[in-house]
Amino acid sequence: MKVLLDPGHGINTPGKRSPDGTLLEYAYAREIVNLVYHGLRREGIDTEIIVREEVDVPLSERICRVNDICKELGRSNVILVSVHCNAAGDGSEWTQANGWECYTSPGKTKADKLATCIHEEAQIYLPKTTKFRVDLSDGDPDKEARFYMLTKSLCPAVLTENLFMDNKSECKYLLSLKGKAAIANMHIRGIKKYLLYEQNK
Secondary structure, X not given: OEEEEEEOOXXXXXXXXXXXXXXXXXXXXXXXXXXXXXXXXXXXXXXXXOOOOOOOOOHHHHHHHHHHHHHHHOHHHEEEEEEEEEOOOOOOOOOOOOOEEEEEOOOOOHHHXXXXXXHHHHHHHOOOOOOEOOOOOOOOOOEEOOOHHHHOOOOOEEEEEEEEOOXXXXXXXXXXXXXXXXXXXXXXXXXXXXXXXXXXX
């Protein structure tokens, strides 16, 4: 199984930052994705980062890269995880919105299990006070949305929103060494859990 990692946005994406400018989503997502990449590779897991550029690669190009790999290896042999930070405003002021959430495309797909595995690890790694923003109406905790990266990918795809960068306390946590380790490790362990599940089916 090949794991594809997608760091959200780019240096030229408007907004997408904390109000004080200490957290830039494009840079943060790339830092986390690099940690996840090296963590998975150390475990012997075939992993690739689909966006190495700092500029914002269009969604259509990102999906082309993903689907080319799916066509080469087979869609059942690839998964995609897109890493983001959430925000409630336009980045100009702090908000009270908080929490962690994970998205899949609508309907029952293999991505639901992948999202659940990452969600379970997030519950372990994130502070006990974390609000988990879930939708349990279909029996699993992920939210469903028609995000381009989720609906156009040929393989199971998940998008994580890792706390709110315009919430002052969550921003501080995200930027801490402890926070970065937690965000990276829950992705690593969640992905590993999913791969083990698929292997043992």
